[in-house]
Amino acid sequence: MLNKEINDRYQQWLSSPYFDEDTRAELAALTDEKEIEDRFYCDLEFGTGGMRGMLGAGTNRMNIYLIRRLTASFARVIADHGEDAKQRGVAIAYDSRRFSEEFALETALVLAAHGIKSYLFSSLRSTPELSFTIRYMGAIAGVMVTASHNPKEYNGYKVYWEDGAQLPPAQADKIMEKMAQCGWDVPVLSKDEALKSGLLQMVGKDVDDPYMSCVQEQLLHPKMDQEKGGSLKIVYTPLHGAGRVFVERILADNGFSQVFTVPEQAQPDSEFSTVKVPNPEDSGAWELALRYAEEQQADLLLATDPDSDRLGVQCRDRDGKYQHLTGNQVGAVLANYIIGSQKAENLLPEDGIMLQSIVSTALTEKMAEGFGVPLKKVPVGFKFIGEQIKKMEEAGKGSFLFGFEESLGYLKGTYARDKDAILGAALVAEAALYYKTTEGKTLPDVLEDLFETYGYFLDEQVACTLMGKDGKERIGKIMELLSADDRSSLGGQKIVSREYYGQGRQLKDGRLQDMDFPKVNIVGLTFENGGFIKARPSGTEPKIRFYFCIAGTCKQDAEEKLEKTKKDFFSAIEHLL
Structure with missing residues (x-):
């Protein structure tokens, strides 16, 4: 039986004339109390990337009423910054998902x-272009309507601040405070009224061209690209998302003339009808691209997710087989290409710094030491990389070289403050061309060289979906158990420290000590050989993620250690998964 609070919420939505007939009919048709509970037991909350959830009626679903309430709360935060902030306005973009265009216009x-003025794109655009647009237009903030790589049943609302990075926690908290005070009945202007008043301005090519110029400036060997780019065969899939126009454009502009775009996945499609999930990390998303790659004998395969901030990569190796590079491996290869090239040409700034998320591979830590470049780790979420870029600019100290996170996100340059798959596609193509023409190597060859130099690091992420109220409680119990775990080794590997990021404490050498790191909901441990495990509940999905980084003497050694370590690790919590 539904408790009173949940039932009251449900009945309000069923009876209030504010909610349209379709919404009320959808709710009236529900017969499963578990379903009703899941839709109304809480409000969707801000996570690392804003707000994201399944589409549908209810307080715990993405719908036009939540968009209105969230935007009204956001508007009040902007208004608190004064009349100038309202006039500077908000940049708004959207991807190919269900209701993305409607949600963007409603915002x-x-x-x-x-x-408050808005700069709304006239058709779908990428997340990195939205990040660029905020600073280019001098806006106070930005909104990207997307659920990134999630299944078709999801949509979301990413909020950005004036620096072009996703909203920092302090501002996100203010929005949530305003939402607690805001009802569901929210005023909305008509589109005609908004256009006539000048409070709505449509944008498009006037922003596209400056954005693409900034992407172009990040390439290291444009002359080589123009002269030899035609020798590299590329198969590309936008996975029905926003990436096609701009990925094709940047590659064509730089001489990569042999680019084949998967026709079945070229057009925007809110149903993502050719894949289970439009996620380049998912092997199923590559089936069509791999078929065409075999036919074309392509050197390189590229895939972008619906909002084109994540880039997936596969490469043909010396044996003619296609190797799927993980986000960690692409990050390592690009770091080697970017920083290695700059160092070889004496272009590496003395105060250069590399950034990566704390759950990304330890391989790049060894590489940074080899290059003599500082590597700073930040919490999960590319906004924290953007935050560090802002701090360096404000302090006038530190030159951002490259940043990445294991979930297929990469950035070079400061034109945007979020990961950019359009730039990533161009950089990976350029790196593949460079190593092919100057060293006779494939990207998998380069990766093997890095392993031989710095040690073999095998990274794997395990994500467990635990839906609803019960799932949320189980995730909490898992984190409690892991925090209490005191085993000294896992999989035969000695643990040298345990990190309790939520407490800001670390257990090392038998004593608790403070950590110089923001407090985030992560529990971790570090092995004596440099590997680690991190456990992190998602802030935007009903999931808990486990990140494994295992060091070995070779691939087989690392694989064996990984399996033993995973078995030992999960033995303490498998009853909750």
Whole structure:
């Protein structure tokens, strides 16, 4: 039986004339109390990337009413910064998902009702271009309507601040405070009224061209690209998302003339009808691209997710087989290419710094030591890389070289403050061309060279979905158990420290000590050979993720250690998964 609070919420949505007939009919048709509970037991919350959830009616679902309430709360935060902030306005973009265009327009119209200007793209665009647009237009903030790589049933609302990075925690907290005070009945201006008043301005090519110029500036060997780019065969899939126009454009502009775009996945499709999930990390998303790659005998395969901030990569190796590179491996190869090239040409700034998320591979830590470049680790979420870029600019100290996170996110340059798969596609193509023409190597060859030089690191992520209220409670119990775990080794590997990031403490050499790191909901441990395990509940999905980085003397050794370590690790919590 539903408890009173949940039932009251449900009945409000069923009876209030504010909610349209389709919404009320959808809710009236529900017969499963578990389903009703899941839709109304809580409000969707901000996570590392904003707000994301399944589409549908209810307080724990993405729908036009939540968009209105969230935007009204966001508008009040902007208004607190004064009239100038309202006039500077908000940049808004959207991808190919269900209701993305409607949600984006509704966002603009709610902002207009609060006297806040919007710059709304006239058709779908990428997340990195939205990040660029905020600073280019001098906006106070930005909104990207997307659920990134999630299944078709999801959509989301990413919020950005004036520096072009995703909203920092302090500002996110202010929005949530405003939401707690905001009802569901929210004023909305009509589109005609918003356009006539000047509070809604449509944008497109006037932003596209400057953005693409900034992407172009990040390439290291444009002359080589123009002269030899035609020798590299590339198969590309946008996975029905926003990437096609701009990935094709940047590759063509740089002489990569042999680019074949998977036709079945070239057009935007909110159903993502050719894949189970539009995620380049998922092997199923590559089936069509691999078929065409075999036919074309392509050197390189590239895939972008729906909002084109994540880039997946596969390469043909010396044996003619296609090797799927993980986000960690692409990050290592690009770091080697970017920093190695700059160092070889004496272009490496003295105060250069590399950034990566704390759950990304330890291989790049060894590489940074080899290059003599500082590597700073940040919490999960590319906004924390953007935050560090801002701090360096404000301090006038530190030159950002390259940043990445294991979940297929890469950035070079400061034109954007979020990961950019359009730039990533161009850089990976350029790196593949460079190593092919100057060293006769494939990208898998380069990766093997890095392993031989710095040690073999095998990285793997395990994500467990635990839906609903019960799932949320189980995730909490898992984190409690892992925090209490005191085993001295796993899989035969000695543990040299345990990290309790939520407490800001680390257990090392038998004593607890403070950590110089932001407090985030992660529990970790570090092995004496440099590997690690991290456990992290997702802030935007009903999931808990486990990150394994295992060091070995070779691939087989690392694989064997990984399996033993995973078995030992999960033995303490498998009853909750």
